[in-house]
Each structure stands twice: as C-alpha cells, then as structure tokens.
Amino acid sequence: MNRRTLLSSGVGLAAAMIPGPLAPTAVARPRREEPVRFQLSAPNGPYPLGTISLHLTDTARPDPWVPSRPCRELMISIWYPARGKATRPSVPWMPPEAADRYLSLLGLPPGRVRLGHTHGREGAPVGGPSSLLPVVLYSPGAYASRSFGTGIVEDLASHGFVVVTVDHTYDAAAVAFPGGRVETNPAGGISDYAKALAVRTADIRFVLDRLAVLRSGGHPGVHRTPLPPGLSGALDLRRVGMLGHSLGGATTAATMLTDGRITAGASLDGGAAGPVVDAGLDRPFLVVDTPGKGGMENNPALRTFWSHLRGWRLHLTVRGAAHQSFGDDVLILPLIAPLLGMSPHDLEQDVGTIPGHRAQAFQRAYPRAFFDLHLRDRGRLLDGPSPDFPEVGHAR
Template sequence: MNRRTLLSSGAALAAATTLGPLAPAAAARPGREGPVCFQLPAPDGPYPVGTVALHLADTARPDPWVPSRPCRELMISVWYPARGGAGRPAAPWMPPAAAERYLASLGLPPGRVRLGSSHGREGAPVGGPPGPLPVVLYSPGADASRSFGTGVAEDLAGHGFLVVTVDHTYDAAAVAFPGGRVETNPLGGVVDYAKALAVRTADIRFVLDRLAVLGAGGHPGVCRTPLPAGLRGAPDLRRVGMLGHSLGGAATASAMLADGRIGVGMSLDGGAAGPVVDAGLDRPFLVVDTPGKGGMDNNPALRAFWSHLRGWRLHLTLRGAAHHSFGDDVLILPLLAPLLGRSASDLEEDVGTIPGRRAQAFQRAYPRAFFDLHLRGRGHLLDGPSPGFPEVGYDR
C-alpha cells in the first residue's frame, strides 16, 4: 500500500496515515471466473435499520478543492433504527455510479465485482427507543468513501443511534450525486493533508448545522429528497459523538476542538494533527491503534495529543490488526486482493493477521460501548480488559 504522511502543524511531527481501501495503481488480473460478490453480515441489534441519502450544499463556502464550484456540496447517509420497512428496498452498499467509478479506478473490469446491498431499508419510518436519538458522525479515511463505514453505522443504528456517514467531496474516492453526477479527487488522491483536515472540520460543522435544521423540523438537503416518517426532530444534538478511521480519526479530534457540540470522539487508527495536538481536549476521547508504525509507540504527534487529553480517555490497541482492519475494509480487501495481484504478505500488511470475524466483533462491540457509556450513561465493557476480547490491549 502506498503510505502517506500526515503532518502536525502544531508539533511539526509526522502522524502515520494511509490512502483509502486500495491504491488505484494495481491492475486486475484477467480471468474467466464468475463475479466476486461482497455482502456485509447482518447487524444484530434489536431494531431494523433504515437509511436515507441526502445532498447538502454549503452556499456560504466556495469549494476549497475546486474553486470553480461556487458552493461546497456533500453527500451524507443517515442511518437510524426503523419501524417496519421490510417492503422497502435495501440501500446499496455503495451507490452504483460511485461503485462503477471506484472499481474502474482499481483496474477491475465491469461485472467482475458486485458490491452488494446494505441492510438499511431506504426511507423506512423511524422507530427505536422513544424520544430523540443520540447522534454519531462518521468520517472515513483519506481517498475512501462513507460506504466503508456502513458496518459500524448499521450496528449503531440497530441499537438505537442516529448515525450520519459523510463523503468529503474531492477527498473521497468517488461521490455520486443525484442525477448521476460522480465527483472524484481531481488530484488523483489526497496530497495536502493539512488542508484536507481543515476542510473536513468545516464539513463536519456544516453537517451539524444541517442536522440542527432537521432536528427543528426542517429539511436539511438540497433536492428535497422525501424524508422518512419521524426523521424530522429525531436527532438529539445534546448528545453528539463522532468517530473516524485514519484521516477521519484525526478529523474527529480537530472537529471536537473546533465545535463544542461534539461531546465525545473515537479514532480508529487515526493520527493527530493541527492545533488539537497541543491544545488537547476536555471531553471523552478513545484512541484505538494497531501495533504498526502509526501506533502510539511510534507516533510522536499522537503521544503528544494523548498527553494533552484532560477528560475521560482510553487507549486500546487491537493486536494482530493493521491499518485496514477497521471499517468494511477488513472484509472486502481479502476478496479484492487476488483480483489485484496482491500477495498474501501484501494482504497481511493491509489487514494484519487478525481474523476478519474478530475485527468485525471488535467494531460491533467497542464503538457501541463507547457511545453507550458517554451518550447514554450505561455499559461496562470499557471498565477494563475483557476476557471476551483477548486481542484488545487496554491502557489509561
């Protein structure tokens, strides 16, 4: 994998990060086999899951990556506990137009890979526990897509959270907008990480502003996509958390520093950069890393950030994991690797030696435990090491 460096402007130290799910330089090997199909395992929460994709436009901000565009446009997906909705179609794991562009960028011929559906029923009525729902924002890794957080989003939604996954346009691999327009990174990949971090922070603050509109009963989007019944008024902006993978983890810390509405944050193998490294945070933060070069032991900027955390804090290390053991990467990469000519050692560098089912179990248990504890005041998984997760190292 092509490794890149995220520089901390505050500490002038490197924090490791990587590109998205796969570097696009690899070409698929020809073959006559049938299509490879990817399908997420079903979530196990007590509620069915609903979802809706929304097009947002910040008319007060020209696009920082493409100045010819007069406003900053984003696509988000809202995931929530549903009431019924069995007759509604399941949303695709990645919008078809974006999936086609993404797979082509990897050198995969049409029809060679089928990216299946999610378990979220499009437009299903909102259900779940009574009252407004605690909110969790998700920011993906650099050059990745909000789709790679679908597994975590579905799990949280099925347990009563309202989750918003965000595509950071011109940073994400491919973003499909209504009408079939697809936007990719005009530079072919993120190269200015300091700028990307600032843009993502502004994106998240804007998404929170639009969620406030939704919470007040309005429509947050551009195209007036029909909103599911019960979604207006559903977000509880008194209880907001955020998590992200890689650059999304760094963006979580930066967004928390910039916006006090985000009460808690969780970073999945993300670095730390910018003013938050030295300023720290006074709210709960969970750092999850791997034993590799981006981990706490080898990342001075992340150690400095950790030392300046003044609120509840916890550092977990997922043994046997690598950078792409988080998100849906850990399940899809083993399927794509043979098609892209990646060796077993290449794949181990990407997703480590941890079995995919154990990485998935971690992602179902620990984000939910963190947000349950700090947004709902319940749960004990984070009190100390758990015999059910012997691969998780625990450090206060």
C-alpha cells in the first residue's frame, strides 16, 4: 500500500492526509485564489435521497487500535430513497470536522478546497418502492473515509436500495463523532493489514447486528439521534449485499466467509487475504480490477480466491482505469492535484487515463446491476459485454 499521493492505497483523499513532502507545495499557494470546489452530479434514479449518520458503540469489544478505549466506536451513514419535497438540508459530502482535519493534514489553508454537499436530505422520511428495501453495506479502502463512495452510494439509494456506509475508526484517516471530536490514525497510519482486515470484519458484523436492532424497532445508536420516519420498517435483512473498494473489497470477501447474512459481494479493485483465499465462497461475487498492479494478472492470492469461488462469479476489467478510478477520488484528485504539486504522470498513476465521466458511469451502472441481479433478480447488463461500456472486459 503506497501513501505517495492523495489517493494511494485504494482509499481516496485520506492517503495523502499523512503528513509528507506534498504539504509544502500546497501551503505555498496564495490565499487569494478562488477555492477549488467539488460537487457530485445528481444521481439518476427515480427517488430523492435521505440520509442519517449514527454513532455506534460496541461495548463488548475494546478498541483494537487504541487499547485505552474500552469499547469500539464507529460512525455509519444510512442512505435511502426518500419521499416528499426537499425541505430538509442536504448533508455535506464529508462531515465538516473531518473535512477540516483532512485538508489541514494535506497542508491546505482553510477555505482553499470546498468539498460541497451531497444530494441526501438529513432525516427525510423514507420513500421509494412500497416493498421492503434490500440493504447494501459499503466499506472504503484503508485510510479512507466512508464519504469516498458517495457517488456509488447515492446512485444505489436513488434506485431503491438502503445503503450503509462505515468509517473504520483509526483505520480511516479522520472520523468525526458527535460533539466535534475527530479521531485519526494512531502514529499516522496502520501497517498491520491482516489485523485491519480482522478488525473491519468484526466492524461489519457488529453493524449488521445493530441493523437487526433497528429493524426490530430499537435504536441502534448511542445518542438516540431521531430516526427518519419509516426507516426501521423499510429494511429487508434477508437481502443484504456488500461492496468495498481496495481493502474494503478484501473486507467484503472476508466478512462473507464468516457471516452468512451477506447474500452477495462486490470488490472494486480489492485483493483477497486470509482464510477466504483458500476457502472461497458459495455465494455471488463480483471482482472488478484494472490491467495494472494489484489486478488478477499480478495478484496470486486474488487468482487463488477467484478459482475457489463456487457460486455465481464475474471478473470485470476496466481498461484505462487505475486504482483510484472506483470512487469519488477519480473526480476530486484531478481538481486538487495542482495544489499538491502532482505531475501529470503521478496523476495518471492514480486515476488512469479513463475520463472521469466514464469512470463515474461505470460506478453508477455496474454495482447497481450486480445488486439488482442478486438482491432483486432482475437486469441484464452483466450477461456479457455492453456496447455502452466498450472499456469493460468480462471473464467468467
């Protein structure tokens, strides 16, 4: 895992949050320049969006990264189709306290980069289809915030899924908790990725437990944040999928091995590690990678994992993509690369040569097609190559 640039190690902006040689270049920029602004385009589903963030505490588990903390704390966001007019405020793309910490670690002065808002309305009533809604979990890459999958997440929710995004505290570069507290990487980052995988797997299983509490009418969180009307009755926990980028993809596979509640999993340029490599899985799994390093061609563990998949499987390779092409970072990084002193070559190493709008089109079409197929039993995009996506190669 390379922290050389902003989005290295499969994680988005967070990787460059580790103080390093990029910071002086960013600090040297004049304050009088207009701020760089990032704003996601609206999702294309038929439903408006609602979202709520919740603080969860696992009192049965001391924090594995900071032993002085007697319990494991997580922040999650739940995204869902909403109903009614957009009268509630939209939530920021990243919680302001976390965004401020990110940008300060980059060496950027306040106000130099504005990360904009999402299309999710905080606490809006649940809408969408009249039936129960399938649930998808999202795990980001190492050092990354749950915010970096917002484009994918918004698209899924706008088409009638409930999506739960997870910040893996102390693995993520910065996590904002209620009251303004921000937790960052101990000593600047993690290096034990086997441990990180085990911690993340436990995190996801705990989140599933709390979703069951929510479904039964209880409150899953710590602070009793008011829940959106209709949320507890909307979750179909018999149809649960999981999606992750980089280490989040490996987390998806590892969690599926230990928890049968997850029906189908998808990995966006993630590897495979731990017992699942040799054990394989008997449920649907989608592997998405690039022709470059870390892909199936160059990753023996991923090839072994692939050979042991016994259920429905599909391997997609996205030509022109690089490791950071599978989240919002593919749109953010080109905007702020000049502030970080990144050369065109370095930028291409991170986001590839695929145009940002094509990367975004892939993100919106293929994860949804996978979960439509395996959680709703509909859709044909994954049957074979599509003329609408000539850059996508298929292998069974």
